Amino acid sequence: MSGAQQVRLAAGQPRTLAYANGIRKDLQLLEVDEELLQELLTDGLCLKGAADEEAVLCSSSRTFAVKSVETTNLVLLVQQEAEGASQAQPAAALGSQDPNVQPTPPGQLTGLATQLSKNAGAASCAPVVACAVVGAHLELVPAGPRLHQLDALLARARYGAEGSPQERAQWGGSEAQAGGSEGDAMEADGGSSGGGYTEGELLERVQCSARELRAALAERKALCLDGRYCLVDEGYQGMLLELVLLTAVEHGWPLSRLPGERVAAALQPHGYDPRVTLHCLATFGSLADSSCDGDGDTSGSGEAEASPMDADSGGDPAAAGAAAAAAAAAGTCGSGFFALDEVAVCLHFTRSLLQAQPDWELSDFEEAWQRAVPEGMLPALDMLRGEALLYGGGLGPHGLPSPRRIKHFPLSALPADAPGRFAALFAERARWEWEDLAPYIQSLRGPGQTAEALLLKYARATQQRPTDPVTYSMR
């Protein structure tokens, strides 16, 4: 018989099956695919869950729901046998070749006499010992990362937020400086704040894999200061963006090519941590020139170029250096140029308009919006998908044409779970057209799940006439 078999059985050489003394019932079987098994054997995996959560299993890149599958069958586990355990002693081996102990011919039952000799043969060979019995095994079902805990944690770690005294105390130096007036106290000390969470702390509490966590942090535009993640308070971030825009105008820097470290250095005297300023640039824009990354020559020339400019504009060359150093420490590329993203910047102004007044007549809103955004940027209504809804229009109750209106309905304020999200959506509007609905349900999709499947489960599609658009209503 092949060596790959775990229970070595050879024809004509029976073996006793035995229970071990105090057979174990506490072993677990975990069903894994080969890929995951390899990861388990080399790096290990992790089960995660608080007392009130369902546990999930995380690899370095994926998250699985864990399902316990019970069986009514008797399942015995046999530990690997030592080499040679199955080799019968020579006498027994000879005995098994005894012509009296024939293998059972097919279709014929072994007689009791044969059984006895079989048992005798088995007795001379080491028994197959079942060391554990299991009644269930664990199955893994690929699932999306469960990030609500991350959002809850990050909501408590807001940089620049107007917080309670305790929170301020927790923030330590960093908060004081950020809020403070003039900041030459802005030194290395800014990083010693106890706010935010390290990646390790987050991984411990959030039910997702390390890779999913990093993606989620990037998606949430989390700020990493000295290895601790937090969110930048929206109000603070917005104020900073507006200051960045003013500074850009003041220095004549094009919004499509903002020199990161110089912007940061210019704002530093006003109490803004250069790392936070660079993060703000990265949040509302993207690094336009990637050639600088980690390249000594380029970043060196960038700094050299920066200093005279700053001297001209009354800035402090040392500050520029500090900003660059801080940027390097924060892992961003300080000497890069940032191109502000039109949509992100326009959305920021939309939010501040809609927060001040959640419901507008569309034409008024468009006018106010255009006035608010920096010159050269063109706000367009399709930027508002997932942020605001258009409604009204057509004829009003008295036959008078009623104006189109716009209303704040941000995705970020809706529940993260599918049933809750759909309930909130249908509470807002009984019927949705796909165009309006899509931005609100994209983020609900788990791995391999389509938006169609979600709609099928939670909504009812109707179409009044073949020419009408399909609308979705509550199921």
Place this chain on the structure above:
Amino acid sequence: MLVPLTAEEGSSRPWALLEMQGELERKDGGSLEEAFDVGTLSVSSSGSVLLTIGYHQLEGKRVELKKPFAVLDRTSSEEGGSTGFKVIGVVREKILFKARPRALITKPGGK
């Protein structure tokens, strides 16, 4: 809470799994907790695996598992009392006794 699943040298040792319907009972009054001999395993000439328990025989066969099982043993560290699991083996095939036991009939009246 984090419960690490870890492996060490020898974690990938192959284990075997035997699965049969129902449950075992001991007629001799002994408990299932203590060591005892269940029966005799053998292979038939047709390659199936036979488990003979007293006068009953189960016929089974080796089945390769679609996905392997990792055998996990709960561990708890001395200091923190935090639990974890250690992989102590991997199961890739099982011997499945699907059918009900068959009585072994000896010669009529020969009992």
